[in-house]
Amino acid sequence: MVPSRPFRIRAPGRVCLFGEHSDYLGLDVLPAAIDLYIEITAHPRDDDLIGVNYVDTDEADEFPIDTLLAHRHDRDYLRSAFNVILDLQNPPKQGWDLRVSGNIPLAGGLSSSSALAVASVFAAGHIGGLRFNPSDLARYAYEAEVERFGESGGMMDHFASAFGGVIHVTMTSDQRVTPLPAQIEGLVIGDSRKKKKDTVGDLREIRKTVEEGYKQMRRKHPAFDRRTTPLNEVLSKSRPDSSVLMAEGTLKNRDLTAKAFELLQMKSPNEKYLGELLNQHHEILRDYLSRSTHKIEEMIDAALNAGALGCKINGSGGGGTMLAYAPGKEKDVAEAIQSAGGEAHIVEIDQGVSLTILKE
Numbered sequence: 001m002v003p004s005r006p007f008r009i010r011a012p013g014r015v016c017l018f019g020e021h022s023d024y025l026g027l028d029v030l031p032a033a034i035d036l037y038i039e040i041t042a043h044p045r046d047d048d049l050i051g052v053n054y055v056d057t058d059e060a061d062e063f064p065i066d067t068l069l070a071h072r073h074d075r076d077y078l079r080s081a082f083n084v085i086l087d088l089q090n091p092p093k094q095g096w097d098l099r100v101s102g103n104i105p106l107a108g109g110l111s112s113s114s115a116l117a118v119a120s121v122f123a124a125g126h127i128g129g130l131r132f133n134p135s136d137l138a139r140y141a142y143e144a145e146v147e148r149f150g151e152s153g154g155m156m157d158h159f160a161s162a163f164g165g166v167i168h169v170t171m172t173s174d175q176r177v178t179p180l181p182a183q184i185e186g187l188v189i190g191d192s193r194k195k196k197k198d199t200v201g202d203l204r205e206i207r208k209t210v211e212e213g214y215k216q217m218r219r220k221h222p223a224f225d226r227r228t229t230p231l232n233e234v235l236s237k238s239r240p241d242s243s244v245l246m247a248e249g250t251l252k253n254r255d256l257t258a259k260a261f262e263l264l265q266m267k268s269p270n271e272k273y274l275g276e277l278l279n280q281h282h283e284i285l286r287d288y289l290s291r292s293t294h295k296i297e298e299m300i301d302a303a304l305n306a307g308a309l310g311c312k313i314n315g316s317g318g319g320g321t322m323l324a325y326a327p328g329k330e331k332d333v334a335e336a337i338q339s340a341g342g343e344a345h346i347v348e349i350d351q352g353v354s355l356t357i358l359k360e
Contacts, residue, residue, distance in 0.1 A: 003126060004044060004094070006358040010037045011119035012350050013104040014111045014160035015187070015314060015323050018260040018281055019253060021289060022171070023154025024207055026226060027254045029169050030261060031160035032184065035350040038102040038115040040123045041358070045095040052078060055101040065127075066091040071149075077113060080144040081120035085128055092128050105343075107195040109315015114157030117145035118353050126355065134162040134352060135177065152204040164352025168261050172227075182264040184274070186327030189345040190303065190337040192295040194319040202316045206246065206289065213240075213247025231255060249288025256281055275309025275325050282312035291317025299342045300324075306336035 012033040019029030045051065052061040061079070063069050068086055069079045078100065085091075100119075104112040118141040125132055125140075132140065138158035146153050159169050159177050166184065170176040217234045218224045224234060231251045236244055260277050263269045282300070286292040292313050299322055300311040307329035314321045322342075326333040334344035 003129070003357075005360065006041070006043045007123075007126065008042070008356045008358055009040045009119045009122050009126070009353065010356075011039075011115040011122065011161045011353040012037050012164065013115050014157055015189075015347075016156065016160075017166070017184075017264075017323075018257040018277065019156070020281065020285055020312070020315070021203075021206060021210075021291075022250060022253055022257065023156035023169065024152055024203065025154075025210060025250055026171050027250065028171055028257055028261070029154075029156045030166070030180075030257055030264060031156050031169070032166040032349045033160050033164040033352055034110070034187065034189075034347040036102075036104045036110060036189075036345065036347060038100070038104060038112060038119045040119045041099040041101075042096045042123060042127070045097050047095045048093050049095040050082065051095070051097045053097070053099045055099060056106075065095055066093070074149055075113065077117045077145050078120040080148050081117060081141070082124045083148070084121060084140050084144045085124040085130065088125075089128055089130065094127075096127055098123065105189075105191045105321060105345075107320060108189075108191055109313070109317070109320040110189065111157040111161065111315070114141065114145055114153075115161050117141040118158055118161040120144065122353055122355070134159075137353065138162040152207050160352075162352050164350060166264060166349060168264070180261075180264045181267045182269050183267055184264075184269070184325075184349055186325055186330050187347050187349070188303070188308070188324040188326055188330055188333045188337065189314075189347055190296075190299045190322045190324060190340075191343040191345070192293065192299060192319060192321065193341075193343060194293065194295055202318060206316075209243045210246045210250055213243035213245070216241075216244050217247060226251070227254070246289055249284050252284050252288065253281065256284065271309055271325075271327055278310030278312050278323070278325055282310075285313055285317060289317070293317075293319055295319075295341065296322050299337050299340045302336040302340040303333045306332045308333045 303324040308324040308326040337344040
């Protein structure tokens with residue numbers, strides 16, 4: 001049924017607890033949705049146009065609802081989402097005004113762009129009378145954000161925003177999503193206020209470099225499989241070049257994620273052990289993949305000194321945000337992050353994308 005009443009869609013951002021830089025390499029991940037959102041509020045209009053007001057960037061757009069659209073720029077995800085929906089069905093004729101806003105730090109490694117893609121596909125589908133299960137919604141959002149722009153990211157972010165909670169994603173060809181019972185409290189985001197310059201380019205370069213490392217491993221070990229080969233069988237005995245070093249880091253991430261998967265299948269995971277694993281994950285991202293920055297390290301040191309049990313950088317790295325795990329010490333850690341020059345957000349794990357029908 002095609003809607004006629006105003007509605008609001010909220011799609012959450014996410015933190016990757018374990019498996020950063022793993023999904024686009026075919027390795028498993030453990031993300032969690034958080035209560036920072038991209039929000040689209042929609043009201044019907046009397047013509048066949050879609051009007052868009054991007055509140056936070058002070059931009060506007062308008063386009064016909066029944067026409068495949070040219071992208072205005074390389075990350076025009078809302079137009080791309082409407083194109084994805086147009087390929088699925090005959091378009092409705094009623095126009096809508098969309099107001100897009102959010103409180104996810106932009107270019108901060110918390111998946112603001114994927115949340116926008118999920119919210120946009122949900123909105124475009126709802127306008128057309130379509131309903132999606134979380135898996136299909138994530139796949140269409142991935143198409144809108146990544147495939148149609150030839151980008152290098154994986155599907156972790158879209159699954160996290162669509163499903164919500166803490167999930168495990170098996171990055172095999174069927175990409176299975178397993179919701180996990182772990183109740184994790186005490187999360188604090190630290191924003192360095194230093195935006196990453198080129199997330200897409202970073203991911204493309206990392207993927208290229210790691211794939212070259214895998215090739216070198218395969219030359220020495222013909223049976224090498226990134227998902228199953230034990231790390232000790234492929235560790236370099238001499239100092240490896242950058243590609244092999246990065247590849248080794250992804251395998252360390254793989255094994256660490258497997259340990260965390262076991263832990264997060266418990267409703268109340270051991271807090272100290274979870275913190276230790278987060279610290280190990282950050283060390284891999286910093287030392288093997290060169291993802292951290294001086295500012296991030298200052299914020300992490302401040303958070304740990306204030307009582308955080310574990311910390312890690314978020315997203316593609318090179319700026320952006322970090323995550324502190326500080327159950328019972330959230331306020332102290334937030335204050336420490338701010339004293340180190342960051343902006344702190346105390347967050348909770350939250351549900352996936354949601355739809356609310358509004359009053360006229």
